Amino acid sequence: MSITILEGNVAGQRLRTQRSERSRSAKLAGMQSAPEPAFSYVDLFAGIGGFHAMLEHAGGRCVYVSEIDRAARETYTKNWVDPLPEPDRPEINTDITLATPEFGEVTVPAHEVLAAGFPCQPFSKSGMQRGMDEARGTLFWNIARILETRRPAVVLLENVRNIAGPRHRHEWDVIIRTLRENGYRVSDKPTVFSPHLLPPEMGGTPQVRDRVFILGTYIGPERVAEELAAGIEIEPLVLREPVDGWSPDRWDTEWVLDDDATIDRLDAYTLTDEEKAWVNAWDDLVKRHRTATGQKLPGFPLWADHWVPEADLNEKLLDLLPSWKRDFLVKNARFYDAHRTLIDEWFEDHPEFEGFPATRRKLEWQAQDLGSLWDTLMQFRPSGIRAKPPTYLPALVAITQTSIYGPRRRRLTPHEAARLQGLPLDFTFHTQPDKASYKQVGNGVAVGAAWHVFRTHVEANKEDLPDTLVRAVLGAPASPPSSLRATAAARG
Incomplete structure (x- = not known):
């Protein structure tokens, strides 16, 4: 093309x-x-x-x-x-x-x-x-x-x-x-x-x-x-x-992005050191898994807090859970069983992981065959870090789940969000707070x-x-x- x-x-x-x-x-x-x-x-x-x-x-x-x-x-x-x-x-x-x-x-x-x-x-x-x-x-x-x-x-x-x-x-x-x-x-x-x-x-x-x-x-x-x-x-x-x-x-995604050099307050959209640490830790797992298996991560949500041998799962407790959650727990246990050595070594090399918020100890890999988390489009969601290919983006919403463009290590700006809605290049939010701008675009x-x-x-x-x-x-x-x-x- x-x-x-x-x-x-x-x-x-x-x-x-x-x-x-x-x-x-x-x-x-x-x-x-x-x-x-x-x-x-x-x-x-x-x-x-x-x-x-x-x-x-x-x-x-x-x-x-x-x-x-x-x-x-x-x-x-x-x-x-x-x-x-x-x-x-x-x-x-x-x-x-x-x-x-x-x-x-x-x-x-x-x-x-x-x-x-x-x-x-x-x-x-x-x-x-x-x-x-x-x-x-x-x-x-x-x-x-x-x-x-x-x-x-x-x-x-x-x-x-x-x-x-x-x-x-x-x-x-x-x-x-x-x-x-x-x-x-x-x-x-x-x-x-x-x-x-x-x-x-x-x-x-x-x-x-x-x-x-x-x-x-x-x-x-x-x-x-x-x-x-x-x-x-x-x-x-x-x-x-x-x-x-x-x-x-x-x-x-690059088609809707402004040049970083033209963005006022670029640091307001750049990921913090803490956020980069979350991504870097998971990115290391993505790369180790690819090197060891030659395959991408599985598509079901990875819940690191539930990586235990399948034999250790309590069947009676599982039966009390909704079927979707039971299914995810079983899949995570089997993932751990299949890659126990790799995962244990990864945990050893990332002691900081234990201090991550609970929602950042979860990863949803939907990025197909991409080799790095930094190559993807991410969202920090209540359900975990979600990674997708950097092609088309999830729907803009009135709440704050602004997409993160991995290659630039930053969130989309309100002006770029307005482009996603098809508004003209000269569209402006003037000096209003970003929170209000994101909300307005998400409702548009x-x-x-x-x-x-x-x-x-x-x-x-x-x-x-x-x-x-x-x-x-x-x-x-x-x-x-x-x-x-x-x-x-x-x-x-």
Whole structure:
């Protein structure tokens, strides 16, 4: 494979310059509004602007933003609102419930696209209530109120994978029924997609982040009822599989990393001496095992505190344990029996190991045939040190389990985490604490994945959508402004 590498700082400066020029041009024109946009949209539960990034890319103009979290709202405003000339700035709402009262006017303005990464709340299972009534008291009900009043052409919702799982089947049914009652053609099967399944030139990023997308086109309640009565089934348009022949194993973590020399406070992300000692001790075991056996470590979790001969295991105590834990203990005992001399010598050579925290005396080797722990992508988890190949990364989460890139002996920075979500190179968290930045990124929307499912939906539903919206979306470049230093401009 041939990869074209674009220097991140150069690309970022180009984007910053373009935004600055747009803003300066607007000021020189007497702060006049930009030409009429191809479509307008509202961004609900907006976070830090994942939906904004891809809908702006499509030529839309945001007319309304709602985000209750103050810190996330400030990040959104600084990146997406402040650079705009004043006439083009969206209205900013801090609590969507105040704009969608049960009795009273919905104050959200008219728009063609509604995008929302809405929270999932439990719905009542009592009685035989219909969708809109049953959703009352949840934040999805507030979305439904807007749809009922404004009837945007497209609705795009995003949620965690479990929203379509068996534990939330009732909530899922209420959501789909409510959308249909409001006139939206929507599949009752979830669209599940992850950005690592997209090639970089289509907006993909090396992050395994399965999310459920719900997409609907407004065709009116009568037509929805007719299609349902006719037995027309709406299938998901995007499947959870690689796109355009892409192989996710071709990802490389380096593509999203900044040059260390350009990172302020690099020491804040570099592993501490204590953390390096944890890795070095386990790395010695990885290498000894490979030298002695010619094989990689086993894939089950290695629990050093339970390395005892299998004959010493207490069968009665084992029977009291959950089957998964019993299985791991037996496997660890057999691992010790098979490599007793190697392990005992390793323990002798690393007396410091005994003082490691309990969670650092466990290793989950999922790094295939790599020869060193320092060659892997690691996470320090409550379940132990997890090691994977440095290709695509685990999902960013709102809690702190920031991935560690072994070759550089440091964690990903918030700016690099934002790249994993597909946000532009010039995206900034300004001076807010890293903890808040990681949380905001972990709660965000993956730009490339959202763009792919949205564009696919628009193309398939173009006969029932406004021409200006269709032309804008299908005429936009295949990839939103990339946050990657690498693109597959010349794949082979």
